[in-house]
Amino acid sequence: MVEEMDRDDRIFLIGEEVAQYNGAYKVSEGMLDRFGEKRVIDTPISENGFSGLGIGAALNGLRPIVEFMTFNFSFVAIDQLINNAAKIRYMSGGQFGVPIVFRGPNGAAGQLAATHNTSTESIYATIPGLKVVSPSNPDDAKGLLKTAIRDDDPVVFLESEVMYGMKGEVSDASDYLIPIGKARVAREGTDVTLVAHGKSYWLALKAADELEKDGHSVEVIDPRTIRPFDIDTVIESITKTNRCVIIDESNPFASISSEIAYQIQERAFDHLDAPVLRITSKDVPAPYAKNLMEYYMPQVQDAIDACKKVMYVN
Amino acid sequence: MAIPVEMPKMSDTMEEGVLVSWLVDEGAAIAPGDVIAQVETDKATMDLESYDDGVLLKKVVNEGDAVPIGALIAVLGKENEDISDILSNYENVGGDGQQGAAPATIDSAPDSGEQSSASAPAAPILPEDGRVKSSPLARKLAAEHGLNLATVRGSGPDGRIVKRDVVAAVGSGYQAQPAVAKQAPATPTTPAAPARTPSPVAPPPPVLPMATDQPDETVRISQMRKTISRRLSESKFTAPHFYLTIDVDMAATAEARSKVNALAEKQGGAKISFNDFVTKACALALRSHPAVNASYNEKDGVIAYHKQAHVAVAVAVDEGLLTPVIRNADFKGLDQIARETQYLAQRARAKELQPDEFQGSTFTTSNLGMFGIEEFTAIINPPNACILAVGAIRNTPVVRDGELAIGTMMKVTLSCDHRVVDGATGAAYLDTVRSFLENPATMLL
Numbered sequence: 001m002v003e004e005m006d007r008d009d010r011i012f013l014i015g016e017e018v019a020q021y022n023g024a025y026k027v028s029e030g031m032l033d034r035f036g037e038k039r040v041i042d043t044p045i046s047e048n049g050f051s052g053l054g055i056g057a058a059l060n061g062l063r064p065i066v067e068f069m070t071f072n073f074s075f076v077a078i079d080q081l082i083n084n085a086a087k088i089r090y091m092s093g094g095q096f097g098v099p100i101v102f103r104g105p106n107g108a109a110g111q112l113a114a115t116h117n118t119s120t121e122s123i124y125a126t127i128p129g130l131k132v133v134s135p136s137n138p139d140d141a142k143g144l145l146k147t148a149i150r151d152d153d154p155v156v157f158l159e160s161e162v163m164y165g166m167k168g169e170v171s172d173a174s175d176y177l178i179p180i181g182k183a184r185v186a187r188e189g190t191d192v193t194l195v196a197h198g199k200s201y202w203l204a205l206k207a208a209d210e211l212e213k214d215g216h217s218v219e220v221i222d223p224r225t226i227r228p229f230d231i232d233t234v235i236e237s238i239t240k241t242n243r244c245v246i247i248d249e250s251n252p253f254a255s256i257s258s259e260i261a262y263q264i265q266e267r268a269f270d271h272l273d274a275p276v277l278r279i280t281s282k283d284v285p286a287p288y289a290k291n292l293m294e295y296y297m298p299q300v301q302d303a304i305d306a307c308k309k310v311m312y313v314n
Numbered sequence: 315m316a317i318p319v320e321m322p323k324m325s326d327t328m329e330e331g332v333l334v335s336w337l338v339d340e341g342a343a344i345a346p347g348d349v350i351a352q353v354e355t356d357k358a359t360m361d362l363e364s365y366d367d368g369v370l371l372k373k374v375v376n377e378g379d380a381v382p383i384g385a386l387i388a389v390l391g392k393e394n395e396d397i398s399d400i401l402s403n404y405e406n407v408g409g410d411g412q413q414g415a416a417p418a419t420i421d422s423a424p425d426s427g428e429q430s431s432a433s434a435p436a437a438p439i440l441p442e443d444g445r446v447k448s449s450p451l452a453r454k455l456a457a458e459h460g461l462n463l464a465t466v467r468g469s470g471p472d473g474r475i476v477k478r479d480v481v482a483a484v485g486s487g488y489q490a491q492p493a494v495a496k497q498a499p500a501t502p503t504t505p506a507a508p509a510r511t512p513s514p515v516a517p518p519p520p521v522l523p524m525a526t527d528q529p530d531e532t533v534r535i536s537q538m539r540k541t542i543s544r545r546l547s548e549s550k551f552t553a554p555h556f557y558l559t560i561d562v563d564m565a566a567t568a569e570a571r572s573k574v575n576a577l578a579e580k581q582g583g584a585k586i587s588f589n590d591f592v593t594k595a596c597a598l599a600l601r602s603h604p605a606v607n608a609s610y611n612e613k614d615g616v617i618a619y620h621k622q623a624h625v626a627v628a629v630a631v632d633e634g635l636l637t638p639v640i641r642n643a644d645f646k647g648l649d650q651i652a653r654e655t656q657y658l659a660q661r662a663r664a665k666e667l668q669p670d671e672f673q674g675s676t677f678t679t680s681n682l683g684m685f686g687i688e689e690f691t692a693i694i695n696p697p698n699a700c701i702l703a704v705g706a707i708r709n710t711p712v713v714r715d716g717e718l719a720i721g722t723m724m725k726v727t728l729s730c731d732h733r734v735v736d737g738a739t740g741a742a743y744l745d746t747v748r749s750f751l752e753n754p755a756t757m758l759l
Contacts (some may be wrong), residue, residue: 241452242477273451273477274470312470312478 015067068104086129117286143178189219206301316391356541597643626675
């Protein structure tokens with residue numbers, strides 16, 4: 001964000017506790033000092049208001065970054081996202097664009113109970129006009145966020161509370177841009193394709209490690225972007241492995257995994273040697289109790305079991 | 315002690331019955347006379363009554379199965395009684411029990427294999443569901459290698475044939491998949507170039523899609539068709555048929571008929587058809603021609619001369635035909651014959667005809683006049699000696715007293731079993747029939 005704000009003074013950050021407190025998760029640490037209170041703006045608890053303010057600013061030539069303290073709170077402003085940000089370019093016949101990034105942590109983050117544990121990717125990805133990005137590591141987060149900020153249309157940028165502390169190599173390139181809509185084959189394999197985005201990506205890698213010990217070669221694909229989804233990379237992988245398991249923290253019904261599985265059977269039916277399986281959270285609101293939360297969330301063992309099932313091994 | 319329930323003989327001609335539906339569940343208490351199932355015989359669907367009381371311990375036969383007479387279909391007894399003895403008895407004795415189901419299995423096998431379409435109701439007897447399960451990839455690989463999946467054993471869940479099974483079946487001839495797959499997307503753009511090079515003959519122009527390659531529909535042969543097939547083949551191949559045709563002047567009968575029908579209309583009687591006159595005439599004529607009212611019984615080495623004239627009338631029904639019998643038709647008035655014929659024909663079409671209504675005929679008539687058929691030959695309905703094929707009544711030029719006139723004529727053809735009836739015998743009988751129809755008043759004598 002800092003690099004982009006240095007580069008383009010139309011960009012500003014707005015949200016709850018982004019300025020004085022340096023961010024609820026310290027994402028914007030030092031930014032108030034660097035850019036001043038005209039470009040790093042604290043708001044009251046008023047998601048609907050400051051989202052609408054951001055959209056208005058974007059329509060008038062600025063390039064706002066709107067931070068939700070968590071995406072659970074974006075539901076208060078969902079009319080702004082779905083009806084205004086997503087549709088104005090279409091409804092104005094292309095006269096007005098909304099170059100805005102809505103960002104913040106998404107998905108489950110431990111014992112936060114039902115209203116603070118929602119995975120919103122399938123909700124926003126269903127809306128034409130919104131791009132939805134979900135990085136799995138620091139380097140991707142940087143490259144994708146810079147691309148999202150430079151995009152002339154609204155981008156929903158989904159981060160993760162539990163990954164904010166993650167350390168990793170990050171490119172120093174001045175214009176380090178990772179294209180939106182391009183997946184990454186994170187690990188090559190021949191026996192089964194595991195598709196997992198965001199936090200689930202790490203679960204997929206662990207499952208792949210375990211399966212490797214038994215001699216099974218797992219290909220792991222990190223989609224990076226939820227919409228537009230890079231189905232071509234997944235299909236190419238399946239023509240090699242013939243089997244696919246999707247890990248998706250969303251609730252199962254009409255989720256990202258449903259859509260991916262649909263597209264796979266449509267495009268790669270003749271390459272499938274087994275049904276496409278998926279690991280999701282359970283089809284209930286997230287529980288609070290620790291043991292129930294573990295049961296609710298996808299686990300490494302679930303992914304291992306699913307992979308074995310599609311490979312027809314015990 | 316447990317009691318076996320066997321497939322009963324429900325008609326003279328029945329050899330096997332299809333258990334159409336069970337009307338009681340296993341574990342239900344049964345009293346004598348209770349209807350426990352419905353059975354389709356060659357003639358009708360009939361209620362199967364229990365002769366005994368007890369608890370229905372086991373249904374041995376599935377709905378839709380065809381089993382021969384005497385085959386075990388259920389076991390009655392006391393609750394929790396051991397019935398393994400009965401089951402094993404029927405399995406061993408003459409193979410009637412368990413093997414009884416075999417004909418049905420064989421019958422349905424051809425259409426349950428690849429197509430599987432029409433035989434769905436008979437499916438329960440087939441092992442599992444008889445379907446070859448395979449993954450899409452396995453099917454594609456099998457097609458590429460010309461492998462019949464029915465010959466491959468599946469190692470996946472529920473026997474699903476998966477890639478590794480096909481690879482194993484094909485053996486070393488298998489080529490790694492990715493090479494093929496990656497080429498596939500490229501093909502749409504490439505074919506133009508290579509296609510142009512040799513091609514000495516132009517490919518035929520594409521044909522408009524037509525429904526010319528539809529697969530045949532197969533339908534299980536019904537009990538009625540099986541019976542028609544068996545009995546008429548037996549008749550035609552063993553009884554040496556010969557045929558006598560005669561032209562009957564129906565003017566007098568037509569006049570008589572319009573008079574009696576006018577009366578019937580006034581008094582609310584049954585409407586009398588030409589065929590009712592034919593039935594009556596045939597029955598009366600049988601009295602004076604005992605050789606025609608006879609049966610050749612090779613098994614017992616005798617010819618039976620029947621003392622009653624029971625005339626069967628062929629009735630077309632959806633699946634085939636039935637021959638309900640007008641008993642002692644020679645003694646019955648036209649009104650009675652008309653009423654009985656209408657009633658029995660209705661029951662035949664509703665599949666409600668009971669054995670005593672279609673068995674025991676001594677002579678049969680078959681009438682296709684309503685379809686405009688002028689004359690035809692019929693196959694004798696065993697054990698009858700003759701059958702009369704009745705054609706249409708038509709106005710046609712006739713020579714009467716040296717003058718051309720318009721006649722109301724009807725051709726009838728008698729098929730005779732030469733083992734019983736000789737040419738002159740048959741001809742004499744036909745002459746009597748004609749005489750009755752040309753002088754209907756003589757039928758009153």
